[in-house]
Amino acid sequence: MGFFDLFRKKQDTPADKEQAPHRQEELDAGLEKTKTGLFSKLARAVAGRTTIDADVLDDLEEVLISSDVGVETTVKIIRRIEERVARDKYMNASELQSILREEVSALMEEAHGSSEHFGLDATEGEPYVVMVVGVNGAGKTTTIGKLAAQLTKAGRKVWIGAADTFRAAAIDQLQVWADRAGATMIRQQMGSDPASVAFDTLTSAKANGADVVLIDTAGRLHNKVNLMNELTKIRNVMSKVIPGAPHEVMLVLDGSTGQNAFEQARQFTQATQVTSLAITKLDGTAKGGVVIGISDQFHIPVRYIGIGEGIDQLRIFDRHEFVHALFGDAKN
Numbered sequence: 001m002g003f004f005d006l007f008r009k010k011q012d013t014p015a016d017k018e019q020a021p022h023r024q025e026e027l028d029a030g031l032e033k034t035k036t037g038l039f040s041k042l043a044r045a046v047a048g049r050t051t052i053d054a055d056v057l058d059d060l061e062e063v064l065i066s067s068d069v070g071v072e073t074t075v076k077i078i079r080r081i082e083e084r085v086a087r088d089k090y091m092n093a094s095e096l097q098s099i100l101r102e103e104v105s106a107l108m109e110e111a112h113g114s115s116e117h118f119g120l121d122a123t124e125g126e127p128y129v130v131m132v133v134g135v136n137g138a139g140k141t142t143t144i145g146k147l148a149a150q151l152t153k154a155g156r157k158v159w160i161g162a163a164d165t166f167r168a169a170a171i172d173q174l175q176v177w178a179d180r181a182g183a184t185m186i187r188q189q190m191g192s193d194p195a196s197v198a199f200d201t202l203t204s205a206k207a208n209g210a211d212v213v214l215i216d217t218a219g220r221l222h223n224k225v226n227l228m229n230e231l232t233k234i235r236n237v238m239s240k241v242i243p244g245a246p247h248e249v250m251l252v253l254d255g256s257t258g259q260n261a262f263e264q265a266r267q268f269t270q271a272t273q274v275t276s277l278a279i280t281k282l283d284g285t286a287k288g289g290v291v292i293g294i295s296d297q298f299h300i301p302v303r304y305i306g307i308g309e310g311i312d313q314l315r316i317f318d319r320h321e322f323v324h325a326l327f328g329d330a331k332n
Contacts, residue, residue, distance in 0.1 A: 006128060006156055006212055024321060030307025031325045034288030038067050038326065042097060049093040052085050056093055060100070067286070068258040070293030077103050101327035104292055108319040111295040112302070127159065127210045129202065129238060129245040133231065133268055134252035136219040139280035139306060141170055143252050144214050145177025146314040147304075156211040158183040161201030163194040163234060164218045174216055184210070194218065194230060195237040202241040215246065228271040235272070250303060252278045253294070256285035265298055274298075280306035283313070291322065 028035075045059035057078055064074040080103045085091050091099070130147075134140040141164075148158045160178050164170040168190045178185035186201040198215050205213045217234065220227060238245040251274045253261040261279070268274055277300050282288050295302050302317045 006151055006154065023315075024324065026313070027307060027315065027321055027325045030283040030305075030313065031288050031322075033284070033286040034067070034282070035326050037286035038063070038289070039097075041066065042100075046093040046096055052081070052091045052093055052096060052099075056096070057082065060096065064289065067289035068293065069289040070259070070262060070297060073107070073293040073296040076296065077107065080106075097327065101323060104327070105319070105323045107296050108292065108323065111299050112319055126242055127202070127205045127213045127245075128247050129213045129215065129242060130248045130250055131198075131215045131217060131231075131234065131238070131246040132250050132252060133217050133272065133274070134219050135254075135264055136167070136170075138219065138252045138254040138264070139278075140164075140219060140252040141173050141177070141216060143278050143280060143304065143306070143314060144174065144216055145181060146306075146311050147214060148178060148183040149181035149311045150314070151212050152182045157209060159201055159205035159208075159210045159213045160185040161197050161213065161215040162187040163197040163201075164216045165190055165192045165194050165197060166218050166220070170216065183214075184208070195233045198234045199237045199241060202238055202245065206242060213245075227267075231272040248276055249274050250276045250278055251300075252280060253290075255279045255282040255290050255306070256287055258285075258287040258290060261290050262294060262297070265294055265300075269298060269300070274300055276301050276303040278302075278304035278306070278314075280314075283307045288326070 041063040045063050046056060049056050060081070061074055061078050064077060065071060077100070081099055084099060132140055132144055144160060148160055151158045158181065160174060160183050162171045162174050162185060165188060171187050171190065175185055175187065184204070186197060186204055188197050188200070194217065201215060202213060215234070215238070217231065235246060249272055251265065251268050253264055255261060265277070277294065279291055279294070279302060282291070282305055291302060291305065305315055305317050305322070307313050307315060
């Protein structure tokens, strides 16, 4: 069983297909601040210009960096555009938006691969285990709650493990989400051993025929060694209950923090083997460029993006839809 199989209903209804245009409209609205900021900066960069010359490219570089795409990814994009300009000799400045769209799409395809199916598969008949990591405040608990709700709606039996035992508020908040989602939550007292919570959760999930297990973890970054040791311990305990678990380690990043999200990604990828990303809070910020930069720099698939408070506004990431929302129609 792969990740996307978890969300497939036994039978898709005609209503599901009718929702496709609405999904794109909702994503467009969620990324409106990023799109507006990017386009206004691009318009200023090419104002009065007829060709894509060194000055235009310098301005474009500034536009991308200020849109939180990141320095390394920006340099890569500029280099690609320079190569196209050199090859095609004459390119009108009005084409810059289309060229940029094509290069961003190509970068994201390289980072994600051409297939939507990635990550490890769970053994048939055993729960698919996702360990969720991220700093406090990034939206980790809410992301788990929304995931649980979407999975139960798709007919899956979901177990949640409250292994962030250092904050009582986190456990109580997760309980509220579990109750709303109709998921089973395993918890212990505040201060309990997180690995013990993970062990109990997987044992219960396996015994009761759960389809999916979502394990919350503490989000402290003040001591990377302690974080690494704790996450390693949790992983080792889980693999003893279900060989191969966790099948996925999902890092939740707050997209509104811009460049700080890059640093969080760097810290967590050094502390544990991160296999996917969820980038939240993109609707309230013009910093949506972080999705492009983080995807490119870390070559870790973006699994989810958050574009609103609603349960359905935590969306399975589709790079085609994302590029379309930022740049309009694209031939991908």
